[in-house]
Amino acid sequence: MESLAERGWHATTMLEVAERAGVSRGAAQHHFPTRESLVVAAVEQLGEEQITELRLRADELPPGRARTPAVAEMLLDLYTGVKFRAALNLWVAASHDAGLREVLVPLQARVGREAHRVAVELLGADESRPGVREAVQATLDLARGLGLANLLTDDAPRRAQVVRQWAHMLDAAL
Amino acid sequence: MESLAERGWHATTMLEVAERAGVSRGAAQHHFPTRESLVVAAVEQLGEEQITELRLRADELPPGRARTPAVAEMLLDLYTGVKFRAALNLWVAASHDAGLREVLVPLQARVGREAHRVAVELLGADESRPGVREAVQATLDLARGLGLANLLTDDAPRRAQVVRQWAHMLDAAL
Numbered sequence A, B: 001m002e003s004l005a006e007r008g009w010h011a012t013t014m015l016e017v018a019e020r021a022g023v024s025r026g027a028a029q030h031h032f033p034t035r036e037s038l039v040v041a042a043v044e045q046l047g048e049e050q051i052t053e054l055r056l057r058a059d060e061l062p063p064g065r066a067r068t069p070a071v072a073e074m075l076l077d078l079y080t081g082v083k084f085r086a087a088l089n090l091w092v093a094a095s096h097d098a099g100l101r102e103v104l105v106p107l108q109a110r111v112g113r114e115a116h117r118v119a120v121e122l123l124g125a126d127e128s129r130p131g132v133r134e135a136v137q138a139t140l141d142l143a144r145g146l147g148l149a150n151l152l153t154d155d156a157p158r159r160a161q162v163v164r165q166w167a168h169m170l171d172a173a174l
Helices: A002-007 A014-021 A025-031 A035-058 A064-076 A082-094 A098-123 A132-149 A156-173 B002-007 B014-021 B025-031 B035-058 B064-076 B082-094 B098-123 B132-149 B156-173
Strands: none
Touching: A002 A014, A002 A082, A014 A025, A014 A035, A035 A082, A035 A098, A064 A098, A064 A132, A064 A156, A082 A098, A082 A132, A082 B082, A098 A132, A132 A156, A132 B132, A132 B156, A156 B132, A156 B156, B002 B014, B002 B082, B014 B025, B014 B035, B035 B082, B035 B098, B064 B098, B064 B132, B064 B156, B082 B098, B082 B132, B098 B132, B132 B156
């Protein structure tokens, strides 16, 4: 993931990954015969780590009216780090590479559904009410857009203002 | 832009671009001595085309209450085509390439400001009211997130539902 984020899919060879992991190329290839299999395993672990982290932080969330802004901040900061950079490099590479796309599309769908489920849970959102499901989806789409805006420059000060406004809008929609 | 969208920055050499444009490599290099200078010119033109297209479509917008959903749809579909794919490939390449980042960051800021200005104009938004500026920014960030979601699969049916809900939320915020 670090190699993907720092150097991109093109430079993320098995040799590069083995060196970063401090193992031989042979040992890496014994566990992961192809780059694709390595990347699937990495994205799955990354997705699980993200969900675990969200659940852990959920225990610290304030109750009542203060909850929505706190969750909005958590969710909208979700895609601003190394994990998002790594995933972004994979998505863009997959848009030129049918083999990579084939493994990534179902994986991305699964990780996306899981992120949605956790977001609903954290927000205490009632998806049977009209528009609520789409408002939660919009939150995660917005989070990915904010991740993009943070790719080349530090967008944190502007993002904080967008997050504050979004929390109001989301609270009203929920 | 087509080469960037289809094949990525790595494969978008001067030779590739010259061939697609039906000119010699020498002629291309006479106008654009480096890939960076070519890309800056292309992104500038792409930004201008986008703004022009938005302004043209603005004339067909309905008045009154129907205006916000129509503008929301226009803006949220903005980053779902070849131009966004091309830009995305550049952003990701720039995250590994200091030279490319240096030319792209100021350009991206300028194109982003212009897109914001047109969005405000189309929505008839009053940015002196609290939260309005951030709601418009969130719309464009959301649009980029929806662009990402459309990269590997056709996300149009889901996007249509998110757009409808977003239009309600944006209308209330404005």
